[in-house]
Amino acid sequence: MTTMTGTRTSPAATGRGPRLTGLNWLVWRQHRATYWTLIGGTVLAAGWMVYQHMGMMDTLHALGWPHPKSADWERNVGSGALTWTGYGLGFLPILIGVFVGAPLIAGDLENGTAKLVTSQSVSRIRWVAAKVGVTVLVVLAGTVVLSQAFGWWWSPVKDRTSVIPWTEGAVFDNTGPVLTALTLFTLVGGVAIGMVLRRTLLSMVVTFGFAVAVQIVWSHFRLQLGSPVSLVTHTGVMTSPPNVPNSAFQVDSWFTTASGKLYGWGTCVESTEKAQQACLGQKGIVGWRVDYLPISQMSSMQWFGASVLLAVTVAVVAFIFVWGRKRVV
Structure with missing residues (x-):
């Protein structure tokens, strides 16, 4: 029986060009x-x-x-x-x-x-x-x-x-x-x-x-x-959050105060616009913060x-x- 180490090459290993020999050939064959x-x-x-x-x-x-x-x-x-x-x-x-x-x-x-x-x-x-x-x-x-x-x-x-x-x-x-x-x-x-x-x-x-x-x-x-990129506005929150680039993935959005404190976008959901404005003013909310991942990352x-x-x-x-x-x- 020929040993598995084989210095002898298989019939498939004859001819020109690189061929698998020895144990590698055995693995390929198996x-x-x-x-x-x-x-x-x-x-x-x-x-x-x-x-x-x-x-x-x-x-x-x-x-x-x-x-x-x-x-x-x-x-x-x-x-x-x-x-x-x-x-x-x-x-x-x-x-x-x-x-x-x-x-x-x-x-x-x-x-x-x-x-x-x-x-x-x-x-x-x-x-x-x-x-x-x-x-x-x-x-x-x-x-x-x-x-x-x-x-x-x-x-x-x-x-x-x-x-x-x-x-x-x-x-x-x-x-x-x-x-x-x-x-x-x-x-x-x-x-x-x-x-x-x-x-x-x-x-x-x-x-x-x-x-x-x-x-x-x-x-x-x-x-x-x-590493999410942040987009921050200070122009109020009565409109939709700012748009991120077309290819970006939006991670999350919040309301933000002038000091940077964050509130969930569902904060100050009131029955009337006047009540909502009062709530936003009381909390000091001045804009949006949107976090997104750009495709460049x-x-x-x-x-x-x-x-x-x-x-x-x-x-x-x-x-x-x-x-x-x-x-x-």
Whole structure:
């Protein structure tokens, strides 16, 4: 029997050009169906998004973009496909964690492949590193392509919140580095869960709960990654709050006094205008304060959030190697 380390190359490794050899080839061979599914799905999805982008640009140019003649041109663009694609991509971290991460090592531990491999001249750490490393590279490449394609599709209407707001997960989580960071985190989280539980089906169920929890927590803290900008007026409050820029996301609004004290916008809701004016004067309210997040902060918010996710991902990877060295078989 040829050892798994293999200085000898496989038949697939012959010929010109770079080829996988040794343990990396073995990992690719073992999981080739999964890897080719990820690659094929990425190519098809990216191609479809490119096609949709071209269709959007045709519609925009017909409307006179970038200076449309109609004031309600956004309604003619149609955001259904864009929105649903964004929601679909939002499930990608969950799917990758459950169907790729959880069974990656749990399957080998359950069926005994891990003992077979590590009984050869392959160390446990090399085996874990190859399994995780090759999978991470495939997922990394795929999510980068998808996030770039989706961001390119959305970019012509990014400053129009009426089409699809940039603060929604359908956009924020699927452009820039966030999709990659979220997916890698759930991937290695699934690997770690599988290593600990050592049962494929149980690991997939637990990983599903873990991935859903990650999405819920992330959606709760997403907008807290930015620093709201305040818009303050001192011209009274009998009119509506001041308008924020078209592409901005309004966080909240208050009544404000000359000293800067804030009251909720429902303060002084009286039955008559005279009573309301008396209430406002008694409290010293002189204007509005509106807090909003400008779209210019989107990139910095994404990179900040992604850096946190990647840092936690590195910590999970470190746990995988520590656990793999001592207790993987």
